[in-house]
Amino acid sequence: MPELPDVEGFRQVLVSCAQGKVIRRVDVRDAGVLHGVSARRLREALEGRRFTEPERHGKWLLARTGGPTLLLHFGMTGRLLCARPGDAVEAHDRVLFGLGGDRQLRYRDQRKLQGLWLADDDSGVARLLDRQGPDALAVGREDFEAALSARRGHIKTALTDQSVLAGLGNLLADEILWRAGLHPRTRADGLSETERRHLYTHMRRTLRSAVTAGCVPPRDAWLTGHRDDPDPMCPRCGTHLRRSRLAGRGTVWCPRCQPEGT
Numbered sequence: 001m002p003e004l005p006d007v008e009g010f011r012q013v014l015v016s017c018a019q020g021k022v023i024r025r026v027d028v029r030d031a032g033v034l035h036g037v038s039a040r041r042l043r044e045a046l047e048g049r050r051f052t053e054p055e056r057h058g059k060w061l062l063a064r065t066g067g068p069t070l071l072l073h074f075g076m077t078g079r080l081l082c083a084r085p086g087d088a089v090e091a092h093d094r095v096l097f098g099l100g101g102d103r104q105l106r107y108r109d110q111r112k113l114q115g116l117w118l119a120d121d122d123s124g125v126a127r128l129l130d131r132q133g134p135d136a137l138a139v140g141r142e143d144f145e146a147a148l149s150a151r152r153g154h155i156k157t158a159l160t161d162q163s164v165l166a167g168l169g170n171l172l173a174d175e176i177l178w179r180a181g182l183h184p185r186t187r188a189d190g191l192s193e194t195e196r197r198h199l200y201t202h203m204r205r206t207l208r209s210a211v212t213a214g215c216v217p218p219r220d221a222w223l224t225g226h227r228d229d230p231d232p233m234c235p236r237c238g239t240h241l242r243r244s245r246l247a248g249r250g251t252v253w254c255p256r257c258q259p260e261g262t
Contacts, residue, residue, distance in 0.1 A: 004167030058166025
């Protein structure tokens with residue numbers, strides 16, 4: 001599933017492919033990815049406008065135009081890519097944005113669990129993002145600590161709750177908790193001030209590294225690099241990793257580095 005680093009990568013695709021370009025044509029090949037807007041309305045709102053500098057909030061990408069804002073959420077399988085108009089259209093290319101010349105921006109999504117929204121102005125953007133917590137890469141330490149202190153559930157659940165913190169998914173949460181030495185079932189409101197600061201530091205470091213990679217990288221030194229191994233071992237201590245489900249999510253941790261009760 002695309003998480004904050006992936007969406008930041010999609011933002012950079014939008015910058016390099018489309019920023020400053022006039023939207024010549026909007027070709028909706030599958031209206032099933034549109035939410036609250038028809039294909040006709042999307043074309044009328046965007047054709048002739050110019051993509052300006054895009055923004056990202058958590059897992060949301062905001063494609064600004066100086067007027068209406070196109071909001072994209074990538075769900076489980078969504079992608080944004082830059083193509084040429086003559087390139088073959090893939091079966092899962094749902095919306096194509098012709099930019100003139102040799103550039104075409106494509107929203108590709110196999111499962112169509114999320115998609116595209118249109119906001120007429122900033123108040124419309126605010127309404128769509130109303131239930132989102134602060135962006136995980138931009139949040140300050142004090143706001144981060146306050147958000148966790150107000151939660152009574154498990155820390156893994158809090159980190160992946162987009163209303164608490166926007167942008168973290170399953171892979172990032174497991175990676176950050178492993179680095180911080182915290183068991184995923186640790187109570188969020190039971191963390192000490194030192195533990196909260198330690199967690200914040202590791203979240204920032206993990207996100208910066210992942211954003212540079214454009215994804216949550218499966219590196220040998222990362223938990224992510226071993227979670228799908230047939231017999232996964234902790235890259236730090238060599239202990240067999242444990243698997244379980246927490247709040248419906250597959251969760252991986254090291255029983256030695258992240259002892260329960262921490």
